Structures are given as C-alpha cells and as structure tokens.
Amino acid sequence: MSDINNGGAAPAPATPEPSAARRRLAASGGTGALLRRAGVVGGLAVIAIAIALLKSGSGLVVWQSVVTGLLMGGLYGLIAMGLTLIFGVLDIVNFAHGALLAIAMFIAFGVVQGTGLHPYLTLLVAVPALFLIGAVVHRGLLSGTGGASLENQLLITLGLSLLLENGLLMFFGAEPKNIALPGDFQFSLFGAVVAGGRLYAFVGALLIGAVLFWLLRRTRFGTAIRAVAANGQGAELVGVNVRRVHTVTFGIGTACAGAAAVLAAPLVTVTPTLGEQFNITAFVVVVLGGMGNVAGALVGGLLIGLVEQLTTIYMDGQSSLLGVFAVFLVVLFLRPQGLFGRRA
Amino acid sequence: MSARKLVAGLGACAVLLAAAGCGGSAPSGAAGAAAGRDKGPVKIGALHPVSGAYAVDGQQMRRGARMAVEAINANGGIKSLGGREVELVAGDTQGKAEVGQSEAQRLISEGAVGMVGTYQSAVSTNVAVVAERNEVPFVMDVTASDEIFAHGYDYSFRVQPGSEVISVAAAKYLKEVSQQAGEPVKQVAFLHEQSDFGSGAAEAFAAAAEKLGIEVDPVISYDAATVSDLTAQITQVKASGADVLAVAGYYRDGLLAAKAINAVKPDLNAVWGVSNGAFDQPKFVTDVGALGERYFSTNYHFDAQDPQTRKLRAEYQRRYGAPMRTGAVLAYDAVQAIAAGVERAGGTDPVKVRDAIAASKVEPLTVGSGPISFAPNGDNENALPVLMQVQNGKVVQVYPQEKAEAEPNYSVTWRS
Numbered sequence: 001m002s003d004i005n006n007g008g009a010a011p012a013p014a015t016p017e018p019s020a021a022r023r024r025l026a027a028s029g030g031t032g033a034l035l036r037r038a039g040v041v042g043g044l045a046v047i048a049i050a051i052a053l054l055k056s057g058s059g060l061v062v063w064q065s066v067v068t069g070l071l072m073g074g075l076y077g078l079i080a081m082g083l084t085l086i087f088g089v090l091d092i093v094n095f096a097h098g099a100l101l102a103i104a105m106f107i108a109f110g111v112v113q114g115t116g117l118h119p120y121l122t123l124l125v126a127v128p129a130l131f132l133i134g135a136v137v138h139r140g141l142l143s144g145t146g147g148a149s150l151e152n153q154l155l156i157t158l159g160l161s162l163l164l165e166n167g168l169l170m171f172f173g174a175e176p177k178n179i180a181l182p183g184d185f186q187f188s189l190f191g192a193v194v195a196g197g198r199l200y201a202f203v204g205a206l207l208i209g210a211v212l213f214w215l216l217r218r219t220r221f222g223t224a225i226r227a228v229a230a231n232g233q234g235a236e237l238v239g240v241n242v243r244r245v246h247t248v249t250f251g252i253g254t255a256c257a258g259a260a261a262v263l264a265a266p267l268v269t270v271t272p273t274l275g276e277q278f279n280i281t282a283f284v285v286v287v288l289g290g291m292g293n294v295a296g297a298l299v300g301g302l303l304i305g306l307v308e309q310l311t312t313i314y315m316d317g318q319s320s321l322l323g324v325f326a327v328f329l330v331v332l333f334l335r336p337q338g339l340f341g342r343r344a
Numbered sequence: 345m346s347a348r349k350l351v352a353g354l355g356a357c358a359v360l361l362a363a364a365g366c367g368g369s370a371p372s373g374a375a376g377a378a379a380g381r382d383k384g385p386v387k388i389g390a391l392h393p394v395s396g397a398y399a400v401d402g403q404q405m406r407r408g409a410r411m412a413v414e415a416i417n418a419n420g421g422i423k424s425l426g427g428r429e430v431e432l433v434a435g436d437t438q439g440k441a442e443v444g445q446s447e448a449q450r451l452i453s454e455g456a457v458g459m460v461g462t463y464q465s466a467v468s469t470n471v472a473v474v475a476e477r478n479e480v481p482f483v484m485d486v487t488a489s490d491e492i493f494a495h496g497y498d499y500s501f502r503v504q505p506g507s508e509v510i511s512v513a514a515a516k517y518l519k520e521v522s523q524q525a526g527e528p529v530k531q532v533a534f535l536h537e538q539s540d541f542g543s544g545a546a547e548a549f550a551a552a553a554e555k556l557g558i559e560v561d562p563v564i565s566y567d568a569a570t571v572s573d574l575t576a577q578i579t580q581v582k583a584s585g586a587d588v589l590a591v592a593g594y595y596r597d598g599l600l601a602a603k604a605i606n607a608v609k610p611d612l613n614a615v616w617g618v619s620n621g622a623f624d625q626p627k628f629v630t631d632v633g634a635l636g637e638r639y640f641s642t643n644y645h646f647d648a649q650d651p652q653t654r655k656l657r658a659e660y661q662r663r664y665g666a667p668m669r670t671g672a673v674l675a676y677d678a679v680q681a682i683a684a685g686v687e688r689a690g691g692t693d694p695v696k697v698r699d700a701i702a703a704s705k706v707e708p709l710t711v712g713s714g715p716i717s718f719a720p721n722g723d724n725e726n727a728l729p730v731l732m733q734v735q736n737g738k739v740v741q742v743y744p745q746e747k748a749e750a751e752p753n754y755s756v757t758w759r760s
Contacts, residue, residue, distance in 0.1 A: 056580075064579035072573055166395075174399035176596055178631040186607050193575055193607045268572055269596040269631075273397045277570050309576050312566065319538065319567040 037339055038299055045306055052313045060191050065309035067192040071202045073305020075264050077298035078205035079278055080285035081212060082256030088292025089229040089249045092142060092153050097282060098275025099161035100137075100254050104130050104261030105270045106168055109177050119179050119266050120200070126258045134254025138247045161275065168272035181266035201263040208259050209298045212252070216294065225249055229292070280321070281308075284328050289340050296340030303327070303339075381455045381692040385431035386422055388413065388682050389451030390675070391461030391471060393439035401463055401671050405485060406434055407664060408672030409460055411656065412679035422683065424690040430683055437467050445470040452478045457692045458682035458701070460675055465489030465540065475499040481698040483681050485674035486644075488541055488619055493721045499698055501718050503677045503708065504644045505727035507541065507619060511548035511592075513729040514618040514642035517743050518588065519556045521640075521731065525754030527613050531559045533586035534618075535577060535601065537568035537593040545592035545619050561586070568597045574604040582610035590616040591623070598622020599631055606635045609758045617641030624732045624739050626667050636734045637757050640742075645711050645730045646673040648741050648749055653709040670710065677708045681716055711747055 052062045083097050107129055108122040141156050185196040216222040227235040228245045236242045268274065285304050289296025304324055311323025331339060381387070390409040393402035413432045421427040433454055435447030444467035451459060452474070458481040462468045468487040475482035476497050484492075484502040488510075492500060505513070522529040532553060536542035543565065550560040562584050564577050574597070581589050589612050591601055598620055605615060615638075617623035623641035646668070647653045653673065660668035685701035686692065705715035714726035731743035735750055742752040 058580075058583045061576065061580045061583050065576040068573050068576045169395070169399065174397060175627070176599075176631075178599065180633075193579070195575070195603075195607050198573070264572075269599050271397065271596065277572065281570070312564075312576060319570070321567060321570055 034295060034340060041299060041303055041339060045303065048306070048310055052310045056313045062310075062313065063190065064192040065313055066306065067189060067194060068198075069306035069309035070302055071194070071198040071305070072308065073302035074202035074205035074298075075260055075301070076278070076281050076285050076305055077301025078208055078260040078263070079257060080282045080289065080297040080301050081209060081294050082253035082260075083282050084286045084289060084292055084297040085212070085256070085294055086250055086253035087286060088294075089225055090138075090142075090246050092250070093150070093157070094250075094253070095154065095157040095279070096137070096161040096164060097254075097257055098277070098279030099164035100130060100133065100275070101257040101261045101278060102168060102270075102272060102275040103133065103164055104258040105179075105265045105268075105274065106172055106177075106272075107258075108262045108265045109172075109179055109270050112179055119181055120262065123259060123262045126262050127255045130258030130261075131251040131255040135247050135251035137254070138250035142250070143243060143246065161279075165272050165275065172272065174272065177270040179265045179270060184266070195267075197266045201267060204263045205260065205301075206298075208256065209294070212256065212294060215252075221245075221248070281324070284324055287338055288328060288331055290338030293338065293340045296338060300339065381457060381694075385429040386425070386683075386686055386692055387431050387433045387451075387454065387456045388679055389448070389454075389456035389459035389461075390432050390434045390679075391437050391444055391447055391451070391459055391467070392434070392463055392675070393467070394434075394436045396439040398439045398463060401486075401669065402437075402439070404666075404669050404672040405461075405463060405675040407660065408668065408675035409434075409485075409679045411660065412676040412683070416680075416683050422687050424687050425692075430686075432679070437462055437464075439464060439467065441466045441470040444468075445474055448474040448482075449478075452480050456480065457686060457694050457697050458483060460485055460678035460682065462487065463671060465492070468492060472497055472500045478694075479698070480694040481682065481685065481701050483678040483701065485678040486671045489544065491540070493723055497722065501681065501701060501722045501724070503674050503681065503710070503716055503724050503727065505729045506723060507544045508548040509727060510619045510642055510644070510729040511545045512552040514590070514616065514731075515549050515552035515556055515558065517642055517731045518553075518590075518614075518616055519558065521743055521752050521754055522588070522613065525613075525752070527587075527754065529558055529588050529613070531561060531584070531586040532588045532590050532616070533581040533584050534560055534563045534590045535574070535581065535593070536563070536565050536591070536618075537597060538565040539568065541619070542568070542592045549590060549592075549618055560590075566593075566597065568594050571597055571600060574600045575607055578604040578608040578610060581612075582608050585611070587611070587613045588616050589614075590618050591620055592618045594621040595625065595628070596622075598628060602628075602632045602635045602639070606758070611759065612756050613759075614754055614756060615639045617643065619643055623734070625669070626739060629734055629737050629739065633737075634757065637737070638753055638755060639734045640752070641732045641739075642729050643732065644670055644674065644727070645732060645741065646670045647709060647711045647747070649747065650709060656709060673709050677706070677710055677716060680706050680708075711741075 056062055086092055086094050104126045107126045111117055111122045111125050112119050181197045186193055224240050224245050227240055228242050232242050285297055285300040289300030307323050307327050308320040311320045390406055392405045394406055410432050413430050416430045421429045433451050433456055435451050437444035437447055444462055448471045460483050462471055463486045465487050468484050469492055472482055472492050476499050481499050486504055488507040490506045490508050518529055534546045536546040546563055553560050564580055620641050622628045623639045624643050629636055657668040684704045684706045685697045688700035688704050689696040702718055705717045708716045711728050711730045712726045713728040716724050717726050719725040730741050730747050732739050733742045733752055740749045741747050742750055
C-alpha cells in the first residue's frame with residue numbers, strides 16, 4: 001500500500017477528461033427524471049402485455065409470463081448491478097462476471113454439500129469470498145490496465161473467464177450439480193404459480209439493490225466511489241485513494257454476482273459453463289439501463305425478464321433472446337445512452 | 345517452483361499445442377497411414393467430447409470404447425489377422441465441430457482403420473465429411489440427427505436409432521400404452537428445445553401422431569442454452585387442456601421442466617420424454633427426487649435384460665465408480681462393429697473394412713430388434729427405441745413387452 005497516492009502509478013487519470021460513462025454514473029441522480037423514464041418503460045410494458053394477451057388469448061398464460069418474467073428480471077438486475085458498477089467506476093467491461101457467478105455457485109454447492117447448511121446461509125461465505133476474489137482479481141490482473149487500451153481489458157477478463165470455467169470443470173467435473181432448497185413451497189398469485197425460491201430470489205435482489213444504492217448515496221465510501229467515477233484525478237487531488245476505491249468497487253461488483261449466484265443456485269442446474277447463460281443477458285441489461293447506472297440496471301433487468309417471457313408468447317419457436325435483442329436494438333437506436341443514462 | 349521451471353513448462357505446453365495444431369491441419373498422408381496400418385495393433389479411432397460442457401458423457405463413451413477394445417484383445421484379438429491386437433487411438437472433440445474434424449484427420453493419419461463417435465450431431469456431421477473424403481469408415485454411437493444420412497455417404501454408419509425412429513416409436517408406444525391403460529391419448533402438448541435436435545423430434549412426432557389420430561397442440565419451444573424457467577411454458581400446456589405432455593430436450597432443461605411441472609401441476613395423464621436427455625438418466629432421479637416419478641422416456645437404451653450388458657455395466661461401475669450410461673454402451677457397440685468389419689475383411693484396408701462393416705452383423709448390448717445390421721444408407725435397421733419409466737426412484741424398461749422389466753404405470757403422481 002505504499003504507492004497509494006502516487007499519481008504516476010495510478011494510471012486511470014491519464015485521460016484528461018472523465019469518460020462519458022463516468023459522468024453518467026455521477027449524473028444518474030435526478031430522481032424525477034428517473035421516475036419519469038421508469039413510467040415510460042412501465043407504460044410500454046403494459047402495451048406489450050396487452051398485445052401478448054391478444055396473441056395468446058389466455059389471460060392465465062400471459063399473467064404467468066409476467067410474474068415469471070418479473071421474478072427472473074430481479075435476478076438479472078442484481079447480476080447486472082455488479083457489472084454496471086464496475087463499468088461505471090472503473091470503465092472495465094468485465095467478461096469474467098458470469099464465470100465469477102459460476103464460482104460463487106460452486107462455493108454455495110460445496111458449502112451445502114460439506115456442512116448441510118441451508119443454501120441461503122452460504123451467502124455468508126460466498127459474498128465475502130467473491131468480494132475477496134474480485135479484489136484480488138482487480139489488484140493482480142486489472143489494476144495495471146487502467147490507461148491501456150480497451151482490448152487489453154477485454155482479453156484479460158475474457159481469458160480469466162475461460163480459466164475460471166475450465167478450472168471449475170477440472171475440480172468439480174462437468175456433471176451438473178443440483179442444490180435443493182429445503183422447505184420450498186409455492187403459492188398461487190391470482191392464478192399464476194410462484195415458487196418460493198423465486199420469490200426469495202426476487203426479494204433478495206431488491207434488498208441487495210437497496211443496500212447498494214444506500215451504500216453509494218449515503219455513506220462516506222459511496223461518496224468516494226462516486227467521486228472517483230465522476231473525476232478520478234480530482235478525487236485523487238482531494239485525497240481519495242483511487243486505487244483502493246477501484247479495488248473495493250470491483251470487489252463489491254463481484255460480491256453482487258456472488259449474492260445473485262446464491263439466490264439463483266436452487267433455481268438452476270449448476271454447471272461450470274453456467275456463467276455464459278447469464279453473461280449475455282447481464283450485458284444487455286447494463287447497456288439498456290445506461291452503462292454505469294445501478295438503478296437503471298434493476299429496472300433494465302425487470303424489463304428484460306419480462307421481454308424474455310413475452311417473446312415466447314409472441315414468437316413461438318424462436319429464441320427468447322430474439323425479443324431481448326430486438327428491444328435492445330430499438331433502445332440503442334432511440335436512446336444510445338441507455339434508458340436511464342444521460343446524454344453525455 | 346523456480347522461474348526456469350515455469351518457463352520450461354510453458355514452453356512444453358506451447359510445443360504440445362503446436363504439435364496438436366499441426367497434427368490436426370496436416371493432410372491425411374495416405375502413404376504414411378497405410379504403412380502404419382500394416383503392422384502393430386489395429387487402430388480404431390474414438391472421437392468424443394472429453395473436455396468442455398459435454399465431458400461427462402464424452403468420458404463415459406471413451407471408457408466404453410476402451411472396454412470394448414480390451415474385451416476384443418482378451419478374446420484373442422482379430423483372429424483373421426493372426427490374433428493382431430486392437431488399439432484405441434482417442435481424440436477429444438471438445439464438443440466442437442471444427443475440432444472434431446481436425447481430430448478425425450489426425451486419427452486417420454495415425455492409421456485408424458475406422459472411427460467411432462461423436463455424441464453431438466453437429467460434430468458427427470463434420471467427421472462424416474472427413475471420413476467420406478479419406479474413405480475411412482465412421483460408425484456413430486450417439487448422433488440423433490437424421491440429416492447426415494441424406495447425403496448418400498458410403499462411409500457413415502450409425503448404431504443408435506435416429507431421431508425420427510425414436511419419435512415415431514414414441515408416438516406409437518404412447519397410443520398403445522394409453523389404450524392399454526384405458527385412457528386413450530387425445531391431445532399431446534409438445535415442449536422442445538429449439539435446435540435441430542428438439543425441433544426435429546417434435547416434427548417427426550407430430551407427423552407420426554397425426555397418422556395415429558392424435559392431436560399435437562400446442563408445440564412450444566425454448567432455447568436450451570439460456571432458459572432458466574419453464575413455468576410460463578407449462579402454464580401454456582395447462583391452459584391448452586392437453587392430456588399428455590411430450591418433452592424433447594437436454595439434461596439441464598429437463599430438470600427445469602420437471603420443476604415447472606411440479607409447480608403448475610397441469611391436468612395430464614402422462615409426461616412423455618422423446619429422445620429426452622434427462623428423464624431416463626439415473627442422475628435425473630436423484631436430482632429431482634419424487635418430482636420425476638412416473639415420467640416416461642422413449643429413447644435408445646442399454647439392454648437391461650441382457651446378461652452380457654449387466655456384466656459390462658457392473659464392471660464399469662466397479663472400475664469407474666459411476667453407473668455406465670447408454671452412450672458408453674453404444675460406444676462399446678460401435679467399436680465392436682468396426683472390429684467385426686476388420687475380422688471379416690481379413691485386412692486393414694479401410695475401404696475393405698467399410699464393405700465388411702456394411703455386410704456384418706453384430707450382437708448389440710443396447711436394445712435392438714436383432715443384430716446391428718446396417719441399411720444401405722448406413723443406419724442400423726435393427727435399432728429399437730425402448731420406453732422407460734421412473735418407478736420407485738429407478739429407471740426401468742416398460743415397453744415394448746419383450747424388453748419390459750415392469751408394467752407401464754400410465755398416470756402422474758400429482759393427480760392420483
């Protein structure tokens with residue numbers, strides 16, 4: 001920690017101006033504008049649901065799709081929140097996010113197998129572990145790339161994700177793992193089936209999102225993070241330890257993936273390559289919500305969850321990703337800065 | 345570890361990678377290969393995904409092929425060649441079509457007289473092209489897609505029943521079993537993954553079912569690579585009023601389907617797997633527990649009643665500590681077919697071996713309606729899909745009668 005306020009060693013402020021994404025993170029505060037845009041998104045969602053109703057002719061089917069979509073969407077949002085935080089503050093597009101998620105699932109699996117603990121209690125292990133892994137990854141692999149070209153970061157995170165996936169394959173084998181949720185239940189919400197595990201995951205995602213928001217808005221450290229995101233050089237000049245903020249932010253972003261992993265573990269089949277499944281969706285959510293916008297990530301997640309489910313009603317026989325990408329393209333076309341990003 | 349050691353290790357890796365790359369891309373070198381075939385053990389190539397996402401099955405299948413080779417050698421090798429031993433030369437496809445292709449090329453240049461593989465239709469499609477070009481026989485163990493056999497290849501053979509054969513049998517068995525149970529099937533909802541495999545199964549099933557007077561509606565698809573919840577799809581099934589749900593998918597999504605079915609509890613008389621990658625796996629039963637009880641599955645299967653198969657599976661379990669899956673037994677059968685071809689040809693010239701494979705008949709350890717016998721297009725004409733069911737936490741064969749270990753129980757747990 002000797003090189004802390006060493007301006008020469010801290011590479012990030014090398015760019016004279018904070019990047020657009022950083023300013024976006026800093027500028028994402030306007031609550032009124034945020035609510036207005038959320039209203040627009042909500043309105044469009046209602047129209048989409050109405051069309052689905054016409055297409056399917058069964059209220060129950062559409063209602064179930066909406067419920068399932070929102071429940072899944074909360075989880076997508078949580079995964080994307082970590083990703084968008086890392087992007088907003090560090091300007092790193094972390095392709096290893098999905099692989100880190102898979103690591104957390106295997107940690108959860110290992111702890112449940114080894115100790116018989118309730119799956120959700122593995123949050124106490126997986127979240128700190130992922131925070132540490134994230135911090136180590138940042139210090140060891142990424143902290144030197146701040147001023148380097150984007151390709152360097154892409155290659156490093158992509159390589160890391162391959163390494164992690166194949167490491168998991170080596171240690172745990174390719175056999176799919178299953179984590180059972182003790183005392184799982186389900187109930188009917190106006191006819192739609194809601195599984196307990198999915199509800200817990202949804203509520204958990206919202207809670208963690210709230211905590212993250214509070215951390216960024218109301219704590220001293222959160223202020224430091226926002227300061228670094230807005231203007232690294234300026235933050236450094238007023239005595240913020242930029243390198244440490246970067247490392248901790250990467251850790252927090254990764255810990256979000258860890259939390260999402262534990263919440264999702266009982267709902268999916270755990271395999272080493274599982275991260276890929278969530279990676280694409282998470283990236284779409286991040287861009288959709290406005291790169292670097294944490295609240296946007298949550299709303300974007302809900303939206304994508306909904307779109308995914310409604311697509312299966314609109315277009316039978318097509319990948320649900322088709323609808324996701326269609327929405328993605330339209331948003332990029334109309335609002336290149338994302339739904340909740342502010343034009344730079 | 346010293347830095348020098350690390351550098352040396354990395355260097356060795358680089359050399360190995362380069363060598364593998366060269367081996368893969370080099371032309372077949374027919375002269376070298378022929379020289380390699382004439383002396384030493386007779387080489388049979390095995391191409392399976394032993395790393396990557398399909399490694400579990402890939403490793404199973406390579407072991408199955410290896411056990412077949414060992415059995416042949418223990419039995420005195422190839423008798424028509426004076427007891428020459430057989431050797432398995434193995435390649436890893438990593439589950440990727442282009443890797444499978446280069447590995448096939450490598451095995452041929454190493455002198456393989458025939459190849460078995462590959463578990464995935466896309467990989468087999470590429471390997472079949474290499475086999476055809478080099479005139480080396482390729483006997484597929486697991487490859488569902490029927491498309492490969494539409495090209496009129498001479499060097500491609502297949503042991504397992506193809507996708508269409510399984511789907512047609514699934515429709516026929518469904519009609520018969522439901523009639524026997526006194527609740528003839530009326531409307532089937534078909535849920536399938538959307539790649540060639542699942543949609544091919546759905547189309548073939550629908551065509552066969554309609555001929556039998558069964559309505560297939562709705563047909564619902566999903567993306568197996570990204571799906572993480574099938575509740576909405578199963579709700580659609582429930583809303584349709586179908587009395588049977590047919591499912592064609594892979595393992596992971598099979599589990600999701602079981603969980604969703606349990607959550608939604610549609611008014612079904614049966615859940616009917618068609619070429620399903622989950623419903624007849626012992627692991628499925630342990631993973632979903634009671635949820636999977638009474639699920640049906642029409643698929644290829646090891647012959648549970650054949651004493652030789654039982655012996656082989658017991659040996660596998662003892663050696664590798666895991667139950668031997670059908671894929672591994674099919675790999676065993678495929679190696680047997682090539683060895684029988686060499687035996688009959690009395691030589692190692694792949695073209696002659698090909699003709700001999702086409703003419704020979706081999707007793708399979710997987711379910712068949714007779715010996716493995718290849719139709720002119722290369723498909724095993726005696727391959728027989730079998731209906732299995734999860735009963736009391738075990739997968740048992742229930743239909744057709746002559747292969748049945750137990751009576752089919754045409755019902756679902758949540759409605760009785």
